[in-house]
Amino acid sequence: MLVLDGRLAAGTGLPAERELARALNASRTMIAAALEQLRQAGFVASRRGSGSWITLPGKGMSTPVELEARSRMLDLAHAALPAPRELVAAVDAARAQLPAYLSDHGYHQRGLAVLRQRVARHYERRGLPTAQDQIVITSGAQHAFALVLMLLAGPGDRVVVEQPTYPNTLNAIRAARALPVPVAMTDEGWDLDALDAALRQSAPRLAFLQPDFQNPTGLRMDAGDRRRLVTVLRKNRVPAVIDETTVELDLEGDPLDGPPPTASYGDDAVISIGSASKAYWGGLRLGWIRSPLELVHRLVSARSAIDLGTPVFEQLVLAELLADPEPLLRRRRLEVVERRDALAAAIGEHCPGWTFRNPAGGLCLWCRLDAPVSTRIAVVAEHFGVRVAPGSSFAVYGGLERWLRLPYTQPVEALRDAAQRLSSALSAIGDAEHSSIVDDIIPVA
Ligand SMILES: Cc1ncc(COP(=O)(O)O)c(C=O)c1O
Incomplete structure (x- = not known):
């Protein structure tokens, strides 16, 4: 594993x-x-x-059929959409803005004022008053989290996370030589009593949570639990990084009508991070931190050890996209709903033993399998030309073998094809006694 x-x-x-x-x-x-x-x-x-x-x-054992399948590999390991068509127009508009930025040195450690202003407005529209000075632009949410970790957690410190959680968060915690402490999600959402106990017992420096369409479960925390969460954090004196990377991808309603941002219940206990990668494009490599002012100063000075700012041009592009984001976001949501529904139907047809809750937002189905074979499926599926992340990637110490994350970010036809290929992988495992693929690469016990 x-x-x-x-x-x-x-x-x-x-x-x-x-x-x-x-x-x-x-x-x-x-x-x-x-x-x-x-x-x-x-x-x-x-x-x-x-x-x-x-x-x-698998090295050196591919048959021509497998090689052909791999050359048409469907990537369901990444939960991210291609760029929206509006991106090209935003690039053109940014190019026209660029001359005004060329006469200084180009280092903006907090990010461009115009972009920070628009990110601050994004919080204001969700009901959270935010000053432009509370925002630091980063090279993605992953970079944002690494910066916060660098400041708040050192080797041996504990960081409480949901389980399952986003695998790169676990990687960042491990890279900082800190120790992730998992708190299991329930089928319904967050067990705040368990979180309270974990905070009390493990005395962590930080918690990392995703109340807005959690990756991978797609669950969203309601307003009452957000309030309670902040009470629990304050009681235990543990700040939380609240990752809102997929907040705009509300597939059932308007995110502006959703529960208020977690930071609305206690600015002192929450560091919010956001990203342009899911609603706009991962290739922009842009994200941000929203935090109390005092922490902003510390973050900016700590940042100088790692990088000295985020590229100016990409920031101008995102500022353009954020000038009037609603038409793009509305179209994006409709497109994602269509893909979610297509994948759900195709899994229902081809892998009928798998169950999932139709997610109200985000980009993934979190499928419960009918046997603990997630890692085996991930390995065998490669031979059928589909790449998936097994449940164990989302767990602190492995396990979650009954779970598989399936993003619905590819076009509908590709998703249908992927479901068929997964069903072939499943049959290959079912036939393990007779399948050369499985016998060759998976110890069948
Ligand atoms: C919850 C979560 N956080 C962070 C990231 C990384 O975002 P970025 O591309 O902005 O670094 C992702 C991307 O999949 C994510 O799902």
């Missing part, structure tokens, strides 16, 4: 059998047998005198 998650890179050397046996408190016979099984499965290669190292299964 660590290999499939990308946590153990191909080529990583493994310790000697004796060392592994000691570290894992297992017999050498057991370690030798496990390594042999991993070798057979294609996850490990060994050479006498050079030891053992990690490999990726």
Whole structure:
């Protein structure tokens, strides 16, 4: 699972059998047998005198049919849409604005004033008074979170997260050598009593939550729970990063009529982060932080260790898109609703044992499988030309093998095709006894 998650890179050397046996408190016979099984499965290669190292299964075993499938690979591992058609016009308009920005040095550590103003207005329209000076423009929400982490959590510190959660959040926490502490989501949403207990017991420096169409579950926290959440955070004196990356993708209503931003219930306890990647385009690499002023100053000075600002031109492009975003967002939502419904119907038809709640927003179906085979499906699906992220990627310590995240960001035809390919992968697993693919790459126990 660590290999499939990308946590153990191909080529990583493994310790000697004796060392592994000691570290894992297992017999050498057991370690030798496990390594042999991993070798057979294609996850490990060994050479006498050079030891053992990690490999990726499937290398050198592709048949022509598989190669053909892979060349038409459908990527359901990324939950992000292509750029909207309005982007090109925004680029042209930004180009016309550019000369006014060329006469200074071009370093804007907080971001361009015009963009900060428009991001502040985005909060105002959602009912949260926001000064332009509370906004720092970043190179995406992922960068925003890494900056906050750098400031507020160090090696060994705990960071409470929802489980499941967005995998790159876990990567960022681990890269900061901090420790993610999971609090399980329920089928209905957030268990705030469990969160309270986790905050009390693990004394974290920070919590990371996504109350607005959580990735991957698509759940949204209601206003009452937002209020309670802030009370719980304050009581435990733990600030939370509230990631609102998908807030605009409300597929059932107007996000301006949705529950107020979490920060409305307590500006002191909440650092909000947002992104242009889901509603607009990931290729802009733009996001932002909205925080109390005192933290803005600290963030900006900490930032100078990493980067000295975000590219000016892209900021001008986003400022153009945010000047009058509603027509674009309305069209985007309609398009996403069509794709969500098409994927839901295709999964219902081709993988009828899988269940999911129709998400009211965001970009993913969070499917409950009828058996704990998510990682196996992810591996086998590659051979049928579809790439998916298994449930374990969304968990702190692996597991969630009964869950699979399926984004509906591709065109409708591609989604139907993907559902068919997933059903073929499922059959290959069902036929494990007889399937050469599965026998070759997955230890079937
Ligand atoms: C919850 C969440 N946070 C952050 C990100 C990363 O956003 P960005 O592209 O702005 O770095 C994503 C993208 O998938 C996401 O879903």
